[in-house]
Amino acid sequence: MTIYSFWIFDKHCNCIFDKEWTIPSQPRSGTTNSKQNENVAKLLYGLIFSLRSITDKISSDPVDFLSQKNRIRSITTGKCRVHLFETATGFWFALMTDFKQDDYYDILNHIYKNIFVRFISLNYISPSDFVENEDEKGGQGIRKINNKNFINNLELFLSPLIS
Amino acid sequence: MSSSAGQQQIKTLKVLGEDVWKNKVEKINSELFTLTYGTIVSQLCQDYDRDFEKINDELYKMGYNIGVRIIEDFLARTALPRCTDFNTTSEVISKVAFKVFLNLTPTIANWSQSNDAFSLIISDNPLSDFVELPIDAMKSLWYSNVYCGVLKGALEMVQLDCDVSFVSDILRGDNQTELRIKLNKVLKDEIPVIED
Amino acid sequence: MQQQQQPSNITRRHDPSHPHHHHQLTEEQQQFQLFQESLPKINRLVYQMLLNEIIPTSISVQNRLDESDDNSDAEQLKKLSISEKPVVPSHKLVSQMHEIKNEGRYNNILERIRTIGFKLGCKIADLLVFANNPNLNFRDMDLLAIMKFVCRDVWKLVFGKQIDNLKTNHRGTFYLIDYSYQPIKNFALNDDTNKLSAEELEKKELKSVEPFLELPVGIIKGVLEALGYNAKETICLATYIDLPNEDASHYGFSKGISFHVQVTNTTRQQQP
Numbered sequence: 001m002t003i004y005s006f007w008i009f010d011k012h013c014n015c016i017f018d019k020e021w022t023i024p025s026q027p028r029s030g031t032t033n034s035k036q037n038e039n040v041a042k043l044l045y046g047l048i049f050s051l052r053s054i055t056d057k058i059s060s061d062p063v064d065f066l067s068q069k070n071r072i073r074s075i076t077t078g079k080c081r082v083h084l085f086e087t088a089t090g091f092w093f094a095l096m097t098d099f100k101q102d103d104y105y106d107i108l109n110h111i112y113k114n115i116f117v118r119f120i121s122l123n124y125i126s127p128s129d130f131v132e133n134e135d136e137k138g139g140q141g142i143r144k145i146n147n148k149n150f151i152n153n154l155e156l157f158l159s160p161l162i163s
Numbered sequence: 164m165s166s167s168a169g170q171q172q173i174k175t176l177k178v179l180g181e182d183v184w185k186n187k188v189e190k191i192n193s194e195l196f197t198l199t200y201g202t203i204v205s206q207l208c209q210d211y212d213r214d215f216e217k218i219n220d221e222l223y224k225m226g227y228n229i230g231v232r233i234i235e236d237f238l239a240r241t242a243l244p245r246c247t248d249f250n251t252t253s254e255v256i257s258k259v260a261f262k263v264f265l266n267l268t269p270t271i272a273n274w275s276q277s278n279d280a281f282s283l284i285i286s287d288n289p290l291s292d293f294v295e296l297p298i299d300a301m302k303s304l305w306y307s308n309v310y311c312g313v314l315k316g317a318l319e320m321v322q323l324d325c326d327v328s329f330v331s332d333i334l335r336g337d338n339q340t341e342l343r344i345k346l347n348k349v350l351k352d353e354i355p356v357i358e359d
Numbered sequence: 360m361q362q363q364q365q366p367s368n369i370t371r372r373h374d375p376s377h378p379h380h381h382h383q384l385t386e387e388q389q390q391f392q393l394f395q396e397s398l399p400k401i402n403r404l405v406y407q408m409l410l411n412e413i414i415p416t417s418i419s420v421q422n423r424l425d426e427s428d429d430n431s432d433a434e435q436l437k438k439l440s441i442s443e444k445p446v447v448p449s450h451k452l453v454s455q456m457h458e459i460k461n462e463g464r465y466n467n468i469l470e471r472i473r474t475i476g477f478k479l480g481c482k483i484a485d486l487l488v489f490a491n492n493p494n495l496n497f498r499d500m501d502l503l504a505i506m507k508f509v510c511r512d513v514w515k516l517v518f519g520k521q522i523d524n525l526k527t528n529h530r531g532t533f534y535l536i537d538y539s540y541q542p543i544k545n546f547a548l549n550d551d552t553n554k555l556s557a558e559e560l561e562k563k564e565l566k567s568v569e570p571f572l573e574l575p576v577g578i579i580k581g582v583l584e585a586l587g588y589n590a591k592e593t594i595c596l597a598t599y600i601d602l603p604n605e606d607a608s609h610y611g612f613s614k615g616i617s618f619h620v621q622v623t624n625t626t627r628q629q630q631p
Contacts, residue, residue, distance in 0.1 A: 013355045033553070045355065066175060066243075088238050088245040089320045090352070113239035118545050121235035122404075124411050125567045126549040127450050128232050138356035143551035150547070152609045190400035195516060198482045199409060203416070206475050210420050217423065225416050228449040229408050236404060264402045289401055 001100035003162050004080055005030075005037075006154070007044060008116075011090025014141035015041035016130045019154070021162060032151060033144040042139065048084060048092060051075065073103065087112060107161070115157060119150040169250075176254050180262035183240055188263060193289040200290050204306065215303035222305070226312020234317040237263065245321050249346050252323065253281045256314070256344070265289060269342075280345035282330065285310075288340055296334050305329045310342060322350040387493040395490075403519060410517075411542050414570050415452035417471040421464060422455075453567055472573040473580075477590070480513075480581020487512055488585075497586070502625050505586050506533050513582055518542070523615075531622045535579070538602055538615040543571050546612050565599060565614065572597035572616060579618060587627035594621040 008017040018037045023029040031037065051072055059070030075082045076099070085093040085108035093108045093116075121128050130136075130143040145151075203225075204218070211217040237243075241259055246252040253271045261267045261283075269283040290307045305311070311327040318325045324347045331337035384392070459465045487508075488497055495508065510522035514537075524536040548564035555563065576595045584590045599614035608614070 011353060013353050042355070049355070066172065087235070088243060089234060090322075109239075109242070117235045117239045119547065121232045122408070123546050124415070124449050124543075124571075125453055125546050125564070127448065127551065128235070129448065130551065138353050140356055144553070145549065146551055146553055147547045147549045148609060149545060149611060156610065184402075189403040189519065191403045191406055191516075191519075192395070193399045193401045194486065195483070196401050196406050196409070198486065199406070199479055202475055202478045202482065203409075203413060206471070206478070207420070210424065210471070221416065221420065221423075224419065224446045225412050227446045228415065229412055231448075233404070233408060264405050266400055266402075287399070289399065 001161060002098040003158060004096040004098075006096070006111075006158070007041060007092075007094040008145065009041075009045055009048075009092040009094070010130060010141075012131045012137045012141055013045060013049075013139035014130065014136070014143075015045065016141070016143065017145040019151075033146060044082070044094060045139065047075070048072070048082075048094065073105070083108065085109065085112065091116070107158075111154065111157065115150060115153050119147060119153060120145065123147070123149075172251065173254050173258065176258045177268075179241060179243075180259040180268075183259070183263045184266055187240060190266075193265075194292070196289055197292045197294075200309070201294060208300075213299065215300060219303075219305050219308045222308035223312040223315070226309035226314075227316040228312075229309070230313035230316025230318075231320055233264070233313065234320045237317070249278060249281075249323075252318075253283075253344075257283060260317075272341075273343075275345075280343060283342045283344065285340045285342060288333075291332075291334050291340075294334060301335045304335075306332060306334050307340070314342075314344060318344075319350070322352065324348050324350050385493065391491070391493055407542055410574065411571070412449065413475055413574060414472060415449040417468050417475070417570075418452040418455055419447065420471065421468045422452075425464065453570070456570055457563060457566055469570060469573050472570055473577040476574040476577020477581040477584070478577075479574075480578035480583075481585040482581075483513060483517065483578065484582045484585035487516065500586070500627075502531065502588070502622060502627065503527065503529070505583070505588075505627075506535070506620070508586075509579060509582055510535055513578070517578065531625045533620040533622075535618040535620065536600065536615060537618070538607075539611065540572075540575070540616045542574075543568055544611050546571075561613070568612070575616075576618065579620060583620075583622070588622055589624065589628065592623040594623075595619070 003021060005018065005020040007015060007019075010016050015038070017033065018041055019030060019032045020034070020037060021030040055070050055072055071086065072084055074084060080096050081099055083095045083097065083104040085095075085105065091112075093111060095104050095108060097104065120126055126145075126147055127143070130145070131141050132143070136142065204222070207218045207221055211221070237260060240263065243255060243259070246255060257269050257271050261269055267285065267287065267289075269285045271281055272284050273280075273282040275281070288307060290309075294306065296304060296306065300306075305328075308329065311329065314327045315325060318327075326343075326345045326347060328343055330341040330343050332340045334340075456465065456468065459468075487495070492512075495512065500508065506525060506527070510525050514520065514522050518537075518541040520539075520541060522535045523538045524534075526534040526536070546564075546568055548560060548567060550560050576597050579595050580590050580593055583593050596619045598617050598619065600617045602608050602613070602615050
């Protein structure tokens with residue numbers, strides 16, 4: 001299976017992390033938080049946001065909140081599939097891959113639990129919220145996750161999955 | 164509130180809390196927690212010269228900063244989504260959050276008429292084990308105020324703007340330790356600002 | 360200080376007074392274990408976050424004290440809006456340390472953290488002494504045995520793991536080495552606008568974590584004080600050391616910590 005890119009959005013509509021693997025067999029290849037990806041990030045955010053608003057409206061009222069709202073799990077286009085994972089705190093994790101696997105929930109859950117929470121949320125010298133003032137909200141933020149432990153552990157985890 | 168679907172949900176949450184506590188959490192003796200917290204409070208008393216208003220405020224802020232981060236660990240461990248109503252929120256806090264972090268299950272009580280506020284009655288509070296407050300503190304210190312901050316911060320991260328405060332505390336000579344959570348409003352999710 | 364012999368390396372793995380594998384526990388030891396297991400518990404993460412929160416809180420307290428020193432009239436006005444002020448996030452408070460030019464302020468903050476650690480160390484020593492652990496005989500302990508106690512029992516209790524390495528010259532100088540000091544083991548600085556060079560980033564990162572090390576420094580001194588070694592005659596300093604496995608520095612906090620402890624009066628003052 002091939003992973004093309006990984007994106008993290010926060011509740012302020014900002015893309016706080018993006019990584020693109022340009023050479024599939026090399027986990028350390030590609031770009032991290034690159035300028036070129038800024039526009040793609042905004043488009044990706046818009047796509048997910050719009051589809052989410054639609055699916056929320058067309059789903060019937062859930063009897064029990066644990067059965068989860070009718071959330072999008074993946075979006076498939078001609079060339080790739082985007083897998084989505086969201087947290088109740090408004091973080092969206094998006095993984096762009098080929099078609100080999102239908103569901104990447106476990107992988108995204110692992111990234112949240114063992115990489116994001118460990119190296120960001122519980123890290124007292126890193127922000128847990130990447131916005132510092134009102135001007136950075138609503139998708140206008142510029143701050144990114146740029147923390148060596150997070151990035152290295154992410155690459156280490158995903159590398160056996162990138163063939 | 165007492166529909167069978169509601170009861171089933173409460174049971175599921177209880178089982179979730181117990182399972183995570185039992186199998187997925189590293190545990191330490193709570194006496195260490197008690198004495199560490201006591202040391203922190205006594206240092207604050209010294210620094211702020213027994214100005215209990217400042218001390219309450221500082222404990223609240225400590226809690227807030229812990230809450231905004233610990234919520235992520237909580238969600239990662241329990242995989243819970245956002246609650247659909249405040250009732251469910253109360254059950255999640257009582258049966259899952261307090262259980263997973265402190266091995267406590269506070270009783271939910273005193274719902275307001277409009278269902279926007281409830282109380283948690285905490286018994287066996289580990290923070291206040293063997294603690295005795297001096298008389299001046301008994302009048303104005305909310306010893307476990309850190310809990311209020313934690314709940315405020317954690318709830319804010321899931322878009323619930325709440326006021327959290329103590330109503331009574333056995334350390335102050337009251338009958339029970341009661342914490343009140345009032346929902347002010349559900350925060351609106353941000354939408355991208357449209358650029359011209 | 361003259362060292363007439365190389366510090367000898369002491370590893371505690373095969374110490375008969377401290378069984379690691381539970382094959383043949385005495386009844387006393389079994390009872391002790393059962394009792395420990397029956398005590399009320401909480402989630403270790405909660406404790407670790409409380410410990411870590413001591414650092415930004417100590418900074419916040421200093422800020423508050425300095426504010427009221429600067430302007431005691433404005434203090435009254437400030438009191439009115441206490442609850443309206445947004446809470447400064449922990450990482451921001453920690454990064455403020457880096458900006459402080461006033462040495463007095465900086466040292467006050469470190470002193471506060473150390474003092475909390477010290478009081479904590481005293482209480483922890485009491486807790487462990489009164490736990491009546493059949494494996495520990497405090498009366499017969501000399502300084503070396505007490506340092507081993509710190510490395511094994513105190514560290515295991517507070518941080519969930521033992522000290523990795525203890526070195527001593529057998530004349531009152533000790534080095535306690537922790538290659539993955541738990542409260543900070545996953546810390547890394549975030550250069551969120553990508554402006555710092557690699558060296559600047561590392562420097563800032565190490566400086567940011569320094570205050571966190573004052574807590575264990577205080578704890579060590581507190582334990583020693585409680586067990587008969589006066590704090591005025593004990594020095595404890597924390598420094599960064601390179602990790603034996605360089606690879607590990609990329610996936611977690613990049614340095615290990617060495618606690619240098621020097622006890623000038625090696626005779627224990629027994630408490631009555």
